Amino acid sequence: MKNRLLLTPILAWGLVLACPTLFTAAMAVPRECAVVGVGVLGSSLCQQLLDNDWKVIGITKTTNRHDDIMKQVGGDHGGKFSLELADDNLDKKYPYCVFCAPPSGFDDYPAAVEDAMTKLWDQESGGVFVFTSSGGIYGPGDSSGISTVNESSPLPDPSDNPRSARLMGAEDKVRAGGGTILRLAGLYTLDRGAHNFWMGKEEVGGRADGIINLLHYDDAAGSVVAALQVEDPTTIKGQTYLVSDGQPLTRQQICESTIKSDKYSGMKIPKFTGQDSDPMGKIYDGSATESALNWRPRYPSFDEFMAASKK
Numbered sequence: 001m002k003n004r005l006l007l008t009p010i011l012a013w014g015l016v017l018a019c020p021t022l023f024t025a026a027m028a029v030p031r032e033c034a035v036v037g038v039g040v041l042g043s044s045l046c047q048q049l050l051d052n053d054w055k056v057i058g059i060t061k062t063t064n065r066h067d068d069i070m071k072q073v074g075g076d077h078g079g080k081f082s083l084e085l086a087d088d089n090l091d092k093k094y095p096y097c098v099f100c101a102p103p104s105g106f107d108d109y110p111a112a113v114e115d116a117m118t119k120l121w122d123q124e125s126g127g128v129f130v131f132t133s134s135g136g137i138y139g140p141g142d143s144s145g146i147s148t149v150n151e152s153s154p155l156p157d158p159s160d161n162p163r164s165a166r167l168m169g170a171e172d173k174v175r176a177g178g179g180t181i182l183r184l185a186g187l188y189t190l191d192r193g194a195h196n197f198w199m200g201k202e203e204v205g206g207r208a209d210g211i212i213n214l215l216h217y218d219d220a221a222g223s224v225v226a227a228l229q230v231e232d233p234t235t236i237k238g239q240t241y242l243v244s245d246g247q248p249l250t251r252q253q254i255c256e257s258t259i260k261s262d263k264y265s266g267m268k269i270p271k272f273t274g275q276d277s278d279p280m281g282k283i284y285d286g287s288a289t290e291s292a293l294n295w296r297p298r299y300p301s302f303d304e305f306m307a308a309s310k311k
């Protein structure tokens with residue numbers, strides 16, 4: 001009798017010590033993420049996840065760029081990074097999944113996004129599915145003035161705007177399936193983005209004073225990482241976010257910032273041929289997104305990025 005009484009507290013104490021570990025092990029979702037589409041955005045995302053100790057599977061349509069991607073991401077990170085073909089992956093599901101392939105490669109974009117979601121994502125895992133949409137979904141605005149939009153602003157009539165319609169179709173599938181939508185502003189690196197397309201041209205369409213919202217590719221990838229690592233994934237299920245650096249510029253300002261960089265210094269700024277009847281663009285207010293995802297851009301503005309960029 002005396003022995004039994006003595007044993008009970010010891011056992012109880014043992015359980016208390018063991019339990020936190022058991023609980024953590026049972027509740028922690030394996031940090032394994034499938035990334036569909038490994039272009040500039042996808043490879044920056046893979047790299048950031050690998051740096052945060054995730055296991056990452058990049059999924060592409062063809063093997064054409066596999067060697068380049070491997071180099072860009074910095075090798076297989078001791079077996080933690082692998083590349084697979086979409087077709088080879090049909091019966092494996094992942095707790096975390098990101099669809100960041102652009103619409104251009106698909107006949108039916110909404111169907112492709114839905115397909116990836118149902119086939120690749122383990123919805124019961126407590127993980128997260130992220131779809132990278134575009135702020136372009138809000139349409140170009142009108143000529144009478146600049147309006148500000150946020151994640152809950154109304155969208156244009158899809159029948160007037162095929163580009164928005166395709167994104168809306170994809171977003172609807174993601175929302176219905178419990179995924180998370182990140183609408184990204186105009187993406188750039190030093191070599192990629194609207195500025196790179198414009199510089200050196202004589203004439204470019206659009207108003208010089210039309211507004212463009214911006215986001216560095218690495219910051220776009222960072223916002224996806226923030227969504228994947230959000231403390232309570234149920235808070236972002238089925239939600240839509242708007243991600244930009246919060247420093248929108250006019251087309252003219254973008255060019256003026258661009259020539260501050262070594263790479264573009266001395267280049268000619270094109271003449272923008274837009275008329276007063278053309279749309280002014282919209283300003284993205286992503287402040288609610290920044291707090292929901294607990295995310296801030298690493299590159300505070302396009303202008304600072306360009307001014308700081310050296311050869």
Ligand SMILES: *[C@@H]1O[C@H](CO)[C@@H](O)[C@H](O)[C@H]1NC(C)=O
Nearest residue numbers: 149150151152153285287288
């Ligand atoms: C979004 O904008 C609308 C209209 O300006 C405003 O009523 C609403 O509070 C905003 N939502 C957020 C989350 O900031």
